[in-house]
Amino acid sequence: MVVYPLAKKSLPVIYSPDFKRHLPGPQHPESPLRVEAIWRFLENGPLRPFLRIVEPKEAPFEWLTQVHDPHYVMRLEEACLKGQTHICGPDNEISFDSFEVAKLAAGAVLVAVDLVEREGETLVFCPVRPPGHHAEKDRALGFCLFNNVAVGARYWQKTYRRRLLILDWDAHHGNGIQHAFYEDDSVFYVSLHENPRLSFPGTGLAEERGAGVGEGYTLNIPMPLESGDAEYLKAFQEQVDPAVKAFAPEGIMIAAGFDAHRDDDMSFLNLTTRGFAALSAYVREWSRIFKAPVISALEGGYELKSLVASVETHLKVLLGF
Ligand SMILES: [Zn+2]
Numbered sequence: 155m156v157v158y159p160l161a162k163k164s165l166p167v168i169y170s171p172d173f174k175r176h177l178p179g180p181q182h183p184e185s186p187l188r189v190e191a192i193w194r195f196l197e198n199g200p201l202r203p204f205l206r207i208v209e210p211k212e213a214p215f216e217w218l219t220q221v222h223d224p225h226y227v228m229r230l231e232e233a234c235l236k237g238q239t240h241i242c243g244p245d246n247e248i249s250f251d252s253f254e255v256a257k258l259a260a261g262a263v264l265v266a267v268d269l270v271e272r273e274g275e276t277l278v279f280c281p282v283r284p285p286g287h288h289a290e291k292d293r294a295l296g297f298c299l300f301n302n303v304a305v306g307a308r309y310w311q312k313t314y315r316r317r318l319l320i321l322d323w324d325a326h327h328g329n330g331i332q333h334a335f336y337e338d339d340s341v342f343y344v345s346l347h348e349n350p351r352l353s354f355p356g357t358g359l360a361e362e363r364g365a366g367v368g369e370g371y372t373l374n375i376p377m378p379l380e381s382g383d384a385e386y387l388k389a390f391q392e393q394v395d396p397a398v399k400a401f402a403p404e405g406i407m408i409a410a411g412f413d414a415h416r417d418d419d420m421s422f423l424n425l426t427t428r429g430f431a432a433l434s435a436y437v438r439e440w441s442r443i444f445k446a447p448v449i450s451a452l453e454g455g456y457e458l459k460s461l462v463a464s465v466e467t468h469l470k471v472l473l474g475f
Contacts, residue, residue: 163473166206166269167196168262168280176255176284178247179239183420183456184284184297191458192281192465201469208269210262210282213305218260220308221301221334223292230256230299246294256284256299263306263407263451270405270447271314277441277472280451281465287328287409287453288355296326296355303409303451304334307341310405310449319344319403319440321394323386323433324411324453325421327358327374331409337368342401344373344394346386348414348421352379373397377414379422383429386414390436398440406437406448412455412464420456430464434471441472448472 171193174186196205218227233241234253240246259282266278286303288296307318320335322328322345335341350358364372375389416424441448450468455461 163204164206164275164277165201165204165469165473166208166266166275166278168208168210168265168278168282169193170210170258172255172258173281173283175249175251177249177251178297182247186283187458188455188461189281189283189452191462192452195462195466196281199466201466201473204473208265210258210265212254212257213261213264213300217264217305217309218257218300220312221291221304222289226292230294241299242293242295245297246299248299252284252299259284259286260300260302260305263302263449264309266449266451267306267310267314270449276447278449279469280449282452285411285453286451287322287324287331287411288326289330290333295330298330301330301334303328303407304331306449306451307335307407310407311340316405317401317403318342318405318407319398319401319446320407320409321437322347322409322411322453323414324409325414325418325423326354326411326454328409328453329355329357332357332362332372332374335368336364336372337366339367339371342371342373342398342403344375344397346375346377346389346394348423349376349378353421377423380424382416382424383426383432386425386429387432390433395436399443403440403444403446406441406446408437408448408450409453410450410468411453412461415455415457415460415464417460418455418457420454427460427463427467431467431471434468438472438474
């Protein structure tokens with residue numbers, strides 16, 4: 155029997171040290187040290203007794219191409235094998251193993267979906283890299299090679315027919331996820347992000363609400379620069395919570411970036427660790443109400459101390475500590 159709200163106190167974590175084999179240059183903020191720091195905390199910290207460590211598998215071509223153009227998938231493979239140093243722009247640095255690691259990151263989310271559906275897990279965490287939410291159908295963007303959450307959501311939706319909520323609280327708009335589901339009424343994409351008129355990638359205006367049958371199933375909430383816990387909680391209370399309750403998700407995915415933390419230089423947002431706890435508490439509540447399992451996958455978050463502290467509080471709140 156599946157117990158809600160996430161009361162199983164089991165924390166499957168889909169992790170492999172191979173995530174560290176994607177090597178952007180030494181000056182690049184999306185460093186292997188990010189997942190190394192999270193992993194050290196998980197292995198040695200207070201959540202250790204609840205951990206269930208599960209190996210990721212590479213996402214198969216057939217699932218990657220549910221979101222990505224096959225030519226892009228092949229172009230990325232070729233670029234890595236040829237020793238190219240970046241793809242689709244200087245931000246997206248790659249190394250020889252990046253193609254394999256990117257397949258592993260997307261595949262981790264597929265493994266998470268299977269754990270939920272076949273083994274009754276109610277919360278799965280995927281501390282993956284490279285991140286995914288900026289990756290578009292036919293190009294890498296913003297350090298992202300494959301769109302891990304979008305590929306996982308497609309797999310979940312097509313294999314198990316779930317109505318899915320994707321909540322993206324990374325400091326930046328998840329343009330790739332939005333575009334993958336823009337005309338889909340069974341995946342509700344909700345993103346809070348730094349004002350796109352002033353911030354990368356420039357999409358995510360409130361007017362972008364979906365199209366066709368998907369109209370109304372994209373909710374963008376641009377946050378003014380310097381927004382902190384109070385502004386985020388107001389947005390959750392007034393906009394996000396009522397919209398999610400009206401949608402009634404059967405499954406919840408979090409594009410869990412932590413670069414809106416006030417100690418993270420990647421944005422001018424000022425969330426604190428307590429703020430991430432409060433946002434996570436909303437997810438826990440929706441999970442309880444709708445008996446919806448939660449899959450959380452790492453996106454941004456570059457300042458290691460606040461990244462680890464935010465991941466800790468996020469998982470503790472979801473587990474009900
Ligand atoms: Zn970000």
